[in-house]
Amino acid sequence: MQSRRVIMIVGNGEVPKGAAATIDAADLVIRFNDCRSVGRGGTRTDVVAVCNTGRPALSMLGGGRWKTSAPVRQAREIWSVRSGAKFAAMRAALANTHPDLDDFCDDYTTGFESFARATGRPHRVVPAATHERLEQDLARFAPTPYVAPSSGLVVIADILSGIASAGDEIVLAGFGHSGWEWHPFGAERRYVDALAAEGRLRRLDPLPSSDLSQGA
Numbered sequence: 001m002q003s004r005r006v007i008m009i010v011g012n013g014e015v016p017k018g019a020a021a022t023i024d025a026a027d028l029v030i031r032f033n034d035c036r037s038v039g040r041g042g043t044r045t046d047v048v049a050v051c052n053t054g055r056p057a058l059s060m061l062g063g064g065r066w067k068t069s070a071p072v073r074q075a076r077e078i079w080s081v082r083s084g085a086k087f088a089a090m091r092a093a094l095a096n097t098h099p100d101l102d103d104f105c106d107d108y109t110t111g112f113e114s115f116a117r118a119t120g121r122p123h124r125v126v127p128a129a130t131h132e133r134l135e136q137d138l139a140r141f142a143p144t145p146y147v148a149p150s151s152g153l154v155v156i157a158d159i160l161s162g163i164a165s166a167g168d169e170i171v172l173a174g175f176g177h178s179g180w181e182w183h184p185f186g187a188e189r190r191y192v193d194a195l196a197a198e199g200r201l202r203r204l205d206p207l208p209s210s211d212l213s214q215g216a
Contacts, residue, residue: 004167007159008204011152013176015041019204023173030079030159032151033060035071037174045071050112051151052080052125053087054101057108067115078116079158081151083128084109090148098147098182126158133157141194143187150183156192160200170201 008026015023015037023029023042030047031037033056038045048071051057060066072078084107091105098104109125116123134149134157152175164170177189195201 004169005165006169006171007164008171008173009152009155009159009175010037010041011172011174011176012036013174013178015174016204019173022204026171030155031071031075032155034066035069038071041174043070043074045074047077047079048072048075049079049081049126049151049155051082052109052112053082053084053107054104057111058103058106061108061111061115075121077122077124078112079155080109080112080123080125081154082107082109082148083125083131086128086131087148094147101147101182104147126154130154130158130161133161138184138187138191141187141190143184146184146187147182150179150185150188153188153191156195156201160195171204172201173204175203 005027006025007028007030008023009030010023010032012032012034017040020040020042024044026044028046029042029044030049031041031045032049033051035045035048050060066072087105087107094101094104113123131149131154134154137157138149156170156172159170172192175192177185177192179185192201192203196203
């Protein structure tokens with residue numbers, strides 16, 4: 001029988017002082033993009049989940065700094081958070097509603113896949129079905145108009161939908177639910193609060209409902 005794991009999902013927001021040892025002691029630590037949580041949020045990095053479309057992806061793949069950074073070199077797996085097919089299907093509508101996001105759906109999944117293969121690590125793409133279920137779930141929390149859920153929320157949904165086994169403990173740190181204007185952060189916070197109330201996950205750094213000042 002597989003033992004119970006602690007799965008730590010560490011966003012790029014503020015992590016409380018003293019959390020590093022707790023994060024590093026987890027069985028699985030997932031960080032995002034350039035892993036700004038490393039330092040105060042510990043150093044252990046098992047998975048780097050990347051935004052594999054648009055400008056963030058181009059920035060990560062376009063130079064050597066991301067590829068040679070300590071957390072990326074340490075990671076055992078690279079995950080691409082966005083389904084290329086799903087985002088390609090969004091392109092025409094976004095051209096009308098958000099013409100400034102003309103490169104938002106540009107897909108760089110193959111670049112991350114090639115990088116992972118060249119460095120001897122698995123690469124996986126979060127399934128489009130996970131996105132679809134997440135957007136259905138978010139609809140219950142009255143999101144304001146948005147373009148896409150944040151990468152952090154997609155990974156939370158992915159972990160809950162099958163990565164975690166029964167009995168695993170899912171812990172969040174560095175999630176302040178604020179940032180890019182076209183993520184539905186208010187609904188995301190309510191969604192995560194509901195999951196916590198159901199006992200499906202917990203926050204390492206409980207976020208008072210009146211404090212939305214942290215970065216996401």
